[in-house]
Amino acid sequence: MSATLFKRRFHVLPGFHLALGYTIGYLSLIVLIPLSAVLLKTMTLTFEQFWTIVSAPRVVASFKLSFGAALIAAAINAVFGLMLAWCLVRYSFPGKKLIDALVDLPFALPTAVAGIALTALYAPNGWIGSILEPHGIKVAFTPTGVLVALIFIGLPFVVRTVQPILEDLETELEEAAASLGAQRWQTFRLVLLPILTPALLTGFALAFARAVGESGSVIFIAGNMPMVSEIAPLMIITKLEQYDYRGATAIALAMLVLSFALLLAINALQGWKASQRTRNPGRKS
Amino acid sequence: MAAAAALHVPAGTLGHFDYQASPATREANWLRWTLLTLSLAFFAFFLLLPLVAVFVEALRKGWGTYLTALTDPDALSAIRLTLLAAAISVPLNLVFGIAAAWAIAKFEFRGKQFLITLIDLPFSVSPVIAGLVWVLIFGAQGWVGPWAAEHDLKVIFAVPGIVLATIFVTFPFVARELIPLMEAQGREEEEAAIVLGATGWQAFWRVTLPNVKWGLLYGVILCNARAMGEFGAVSVVSGHIRGLTNTLPLHVEILYNEYNFAAAFAVASILALLALVTLAIKTFIEYQHARAMAASTE
Numbered sequence: 001m002s003a004t005l006f007k008r009r010f011h012v013l014p015g016f017h018l019a020l021g022y023t024i025g026y027l028s029l030i031v032l033i034p035l036s037a038v039l040l041k042t043m044t045l046t047f048e049q050f051w052t053i054v055s056a057p058r059v060v061a062s063f064k065l066s067f068g069a070a071l072i073a074a075a076i077n078a079v080f081g082l083m084l085a086w087c088l089v090r091y092s093f094p095g096k097k098l099i100d101a102l103v104d105l106p107f108a109l110p111t112a113v114a115g116i117a118l119t120a121l122y123a124p125n126g127w128i129g130s131i132l133e134p135h136g137i138k139v140a141f142t143p144t145g146v147l148v149a150l151i152f153i154g155l156p157f158v159v160r161t162v163q164p165i166l167e168d169l170e171t172e173l174e175e176a177a178a179s180l181g182a183q184r185w186q187t188f189r190l191v192l193l194p195i196l197t198p199a200l201l202t203g204f205a206l207a208f209a210r211a212v213g214e215s216g217s218v219i220f221i222a223g224n225m226p227m228v229s230e231i232a233p234l235m236i237i238t239k240l241e242q243y244d245y246r247g248a249t250a251i252a253l254a255m256l257v258l259s260f261a262l263l264l265a266i267n268a269l270q271g272w273k274a275s276q277r278t279r280n281p282g283r284k285s
Numbered sequence: 286m287a288a289a290a291a292l293h294v295p296a297g298t299l300g301h302f303d304y305q306a307s308p309a310t311r312e313a314n315w316l317r318w319t320l321l322t323l324s325l326a327f328f329a330f331f332l333l334l335p336l337v338a339v340f341v342e343a344l345r346k347g348w349g350t351y352l353t354a355l356t357d358p359d360a361l362s363a364i365r366l367t368l369l370a371a372a373i374s375v376p377l378n379l380v381f382g383i384a385a386a387w388a389i390a391k392f393e394f395r396g397k398q399f400l401i402t403l404i405d406l407p408f409s410v411s412p413v414i415a416g417l418v419w420v421l422i423f424g425a426q427g428w429v430g431p432w433a434a435e436h437d438l439k440v441i442f443a444v445p446g447i448v449l450a451t452i453f454v455t456f457p458f459v460a461r462e463l464i465p466l467m468e469a470q471g472r473e474e475e476e477a478a479i480v481l482g483a484t485g486w487q488a489f490w491r492v493t494l495p496n497v498k499w500g501l502l503y504g505v506i507l508c509n510a511r512a513m514g515e516f517g518a519v520s521v522v523s524g525h526i527r528g529l530t531n532t533l534p535l536h537v538e539i540l541y542n543e544y545n546f547a548a549a550f551a552v553a554s555i556l557a558l559l560a561l562v563t564l565a566i567k568t569f570i571e572y573q574h575a576r577a578m579a580a581s582t583e
Contacts, residue, residue: 011392012476014485019388023400026381030452031406034418037428041421084324090304090312091321099325101568105332107507108560108567110514112534113553116541117335120342120550127334152331171302171310178309184316206408213411216516216534220541233413233517240417240521245426252414263409 038256041249053250058226059235065143066232067258070211073150078204081158082196088159089166104156111216114152119221122148141223146231149217154207161203165196197273205266212259292462292503292574339557342550354540354548355555362528363536363552366444370519370532371512374452378508382459383501387489390467391475401464407456415453416521419446442524447532450518455508462504466497499574503567510563514556 042050053059087093088100106114122129122139129140139145169192177187215233222229232255239248304310312320344351354360385404389397407415422428423440433440440446474496478488494501516534523530525539533556540549 012479013391013472013488014479015387015489016392019384020392020394023381023385023388026384027400027403030449030456032403034422034453035406035410037418037421038414080324080327083320084328087321087324090310091317093321099328101564102332102336103328104564104567105336105560108510108514108563109336110516110534110537110553110556110560112516112537113339113514113556113560114335116537116549116553117338117342120338120546121334127338128330148331152335155331171304171307175307175309184312209409213409213413214517215411215413216520220538233411236411236413236417237521240420245421245424248417249421252411252417255411256414259409259411 038249038252041246042253045246045250049246050250053247054254058230059232059251061227062230062232062235063254063258065146065229066212066255067262069143069146069150069231070208070214073147073154073211074204074208076147076151077154077158077207078200081155081203081207082162082200085159085162085166089163103159106153106155111153111214112220115149115217115220118149118152118217119145122221140221141225141229143222143229145221145223146218146229149221150211150214153214153217154211157207157210158200158203161199161206162196165199169195194273198270201266201270201273205263205270208266209259209263212255292466292500292571336557339550339553342546343554345550346547350547351551351554354551357548359528359531360533360536360552363531363533364555366447366531367513367533369444370448370451371509373448374455374512375505375509377452378455379459379501379505381456382461382463382504385460386463386467386497387493389464390470391472404457404460407453412454412515412517413521415518416450418453419449419522423449441522442526442530444530446522447519447530450522451512451515454515454518455512458508458511459501459504462500462507463497466500467493470496499570499577503570503574506563506566506570510560513559 045053084103088096088103119126119140121127122132122145124130124133124138124140126140132139137144139148173191173195174187177191178184182190213233215231215237218231219234222231222234224230224234232251236248236251236255239245239251385400388394389401420427420441422430423433423446424430425434425441427441430441438445440449470493474492475488478492479485483491514534515532516538519532520535520538523532523535525531525535527539531539533552537549537553537556540546540552
């Protein structure tokens with residue numbers, strides 16, 4: 001931490017170099033150096049070898065399932081999360097405080113527990129599965145089961161990013177819209193939704209990032225049939241169990257690159273949306 | 286990107302605004318009921334029922350089976366290992382969180398935003414990859430693996446690997462909670478303390494810490510819940526050796542795969558209870574934080 005790297009400033013508070021040095025040191029030891037191992041290990045492969053591993057049909061199928069199901073689950077959570085946040089902020093109903101607290105359950109409940117509980121519910125002999133089974137709907141041990149688990153995992157993200165924005169919203173905006181003759185739906189679509197969009201996108205991105213990498217809750221309900229209901233993280237585990245470290249690492253790198261690319265795209269979209277509405281900031285602070 | 290669950294003061298905690306009083310912020314009755322029904326059904330099917338199912342399945346074969354499953358020696362050693370992993374990783378990430386928040390929130394320097402992005406990184410890395418990186422370093426074919434084997438140091442398929450994987454996945458929790466909170470507090474109070482002759486440590490213990498104590502506790506609670514419940518990362522490095530390298534979530538998996546469902550759900554119910562206690566403490570902290578904020582703005 002030389003003085004030339006950071007502009008020399010007079011600090012009243014002590015401890016800057018100690019705190020920053022410790023932060024960077026610990027970050028490097030726990031996160032950066034270990035993660036760089038994925039990149040360096042993959043670089044011992046030639047590009048052809050790397051491509052053969054990640055373009056194998058079974059691997060491609062697992063990528064399609066992981067990213068596809070994560071996107072659909074995040075989209076479903078965006079819609080229902082917004083609705084749930086709206087109900088929690090705007091309406092009063094019995095048990096509201098309890099439901100508000102329980103929304104965070106997927107953050108606190110170990111994923112393996114969620115996995116076996118969802119399997120027990122949605123299996124053909126489960127509470128919900130036995131109702132769906134006669135209608136020809138199979139959830140557990142199919143790609144739909146993967147989707148159910150990912151919806152559970154991502155549920156709190158959208159609710160918790162949208163809820164504070166909804167709470168801070170000035171009611172004057174809606175009153176102005178109403179007094180100018182807007183229908184309720186028009187007010188929502190033209191006034192409220194643009195204000196909520198950045199938070200919705202953040203929640204969507206967080207739910208998606210969590211869902212892509214999720215394994216604990218998925219492996220129980222998925223059935224893990226190759227080419228059908230096998231997720232990408234499970235492919236990494238399978239390769240590791242065969243002591244195929246290079247294969248596991250190549251898949252891991254492809255996963256990291258793909259999910260960062262998608263997150264960057266969502267961030268860019270968010271920045272673009274935010275710049276669109278800088279002229280009409282509608283929030284208290 | 287924002288933290289997943291930042292300590293926030295819910296508007297309804299203290300004062301309550303009635304949106305249904307004014308026609309401008311009110312929906313038609315049918316619409317309100319539709320929204321409520323859909324949201325609550327979604328909540329029930331995806332969240333409430335799984336939670337209820339854990340306890341119903343756990344007690345399906347009676348209290349006897351339940352208690353036997355929990356007092357099994359393998360279950361007890363899994364409990365011990367889970368507590369140990371959390372007892373090491375939570376304090377380490379707590380100290381890191383405080384150091385990171387002090388540097389980032391109280392000082393200006395180039396690359397700050399980039400540093401925050403890097404701290405968030407473990408949130409967007411798959412837990413399975415978080416386990417894999419330690420195998421790449423300490424595994425038999427890894428960077429340090431052969432050296433560690435020579436010195437009789439077992440990391441992978443042993444307790445140290447489990448601890449390292451847990452530290453990785455819980456890395457950002459405390460820092461992400463403290464950084465925005467300490468930025469919002471500013472540095473005037475600490476600067477006043479220093480000018481009045483306090484040492485840096487005194488300023489930290491007597492000024493900073495009391496100001497952020499609820500946020501700190503909030504981060505620790507969430508960090509602990511994740512540390513005790515982590516599955517993917519720990520599963521990769523554990524080797525699943527019964528009685529030795531099995532944490533509680535891994536023990537649930539083993540029992541479940543042996544079709545010992547009652548025992549699997551019995552152990553799972555302990556973890557579910559832990560989750561409920563976490564949520565209760567979390568709600569209490571939010572309430573206390575809201576009261577403190579209201580008192581400071583009066």
